[in-house]
Amino acid sequence: VSLGAKVTVISVIGEDETADELTKMLHKIDVKHYLICDENRKTTKKSRIIASNQQVVRYDKESTEDISQESEKIIITQLFKIIHQFDIVLLSDYGKGVLTKSLVEKIIFATSGADIKVLIDPKGNDYSKYIGAYLLTPNKSEACEATKVNICDDETLKEALKNIYSIKI
Numbered sequence: 001v002s003l004g005a006k007v008t009v010i011s012v013i014g015e016d017e018t019a020d021e022l023t024k025m026l027h028k029i030d031v032k033h034y035l036i037c038d039e040n041r042k043t044t045k046k047s048r049i050i051a052s053n054q055q056v057v058r059y060d061k062e063s064t065e066d067i068s069q070e071s072e073k074i075i076i077t078q079l080f081k082i083i084h085q086f087d088i089v090l091l092s093d094y095g096k097g098v099l100t101k102s103l104v105e106k107i108i109f110a111t112s113g114a115d116i117k118v119l120i121d122p123k124g125n126d127y128s129k130y131i132g133a134y135l136l137t138p139n140k141s142e143a144c145e146a147t148k149v150n151i152c153d154d155e156t157l158k159e160a161l162k163n164i165y166s167i168k169i
Contacts, residue, residue, distance in 0.1 A: 001029050008085070009033040010078060012071045012098050014063065018043035034078045036071050044096055066097040076106050083110055088117050091133075095123035108132040122146070127167050136164065 001007050009026060013019040013035045022043060026033045044062040048055050089111050093099045104120075108131070111118050117134035125146045130136060144151050147163035 001031060007031050008082065009035070010075055012036045012038050012041060012067045012075070013043040014041040015039040016043050018045045018061070021045075034075075036074050038068060038071050041067070044094070062096055064095070064097050066100045067103070072100060072103045072106075075103060076110070079107060079110055083114050083116065086111075086114075086116055088119060090119050090121075092121045093123040099129075101126075101129040104129045105131075127164060131167065138164075 009031055010033070013022065015037050019035070019037065023033070023035060041063040042061055044060065046058060046060050046062075048058045050056065089107060091099055091104065091107065093104075108118050112132060118132070119135045119137065120130050120133045121137050122130060122142060125148075127136065127146050138146060140151055143149075143160050143164070147160040149156055149160040149163060151157050151160050
């Protein structure tokens with residue numbers, strides 16, 4: 001939004017105070033959103049304790065189990081209705097159960113027919129769920145985890161990239 005893009009957020013939230021706070025924040029910055037409420041989930045909130053300008057500890061309130069099939073169906077139905085509005089779909093996978101393998105595959109399928117690029121910030125060690133994505137952006141530790149390669153120089157970086165590429169993203 002701060003770069004001038006029109007942004008839409010689609011996700012699953014709980015029925016809690018954090019969901020209300022998130023919704024207000026999105027309204028304040030004029031972001032269109034489709035937040036599916038699941039009373040069995042907690043809306044993720046990360047809290048940091050700072051002392052002397054340094055983070056001392058972080059504690060999280062969140063759900064990590066996969067979203068329900070009903071929530072997944074609502075997300076896909078909504079996405080198919082509005083997919084024509086997008087040039088890019090960005091999936092930020094935090095490993096909190098929203099981006100299930102099934103949902104990611106359906107999103108990539110939906111965008112492929114519309115010639116929309118899917119960019120993914122991946123999580124976990126199974127990148128096969130991202131097959132068909134245009135671009136993955138793992139950081140070093142995520143790439144090490146996914147490829148089981150200790151990236152410490154150009155050669156090990158190339159080895160890790162080959163491992164990721166062999167998944168046929």
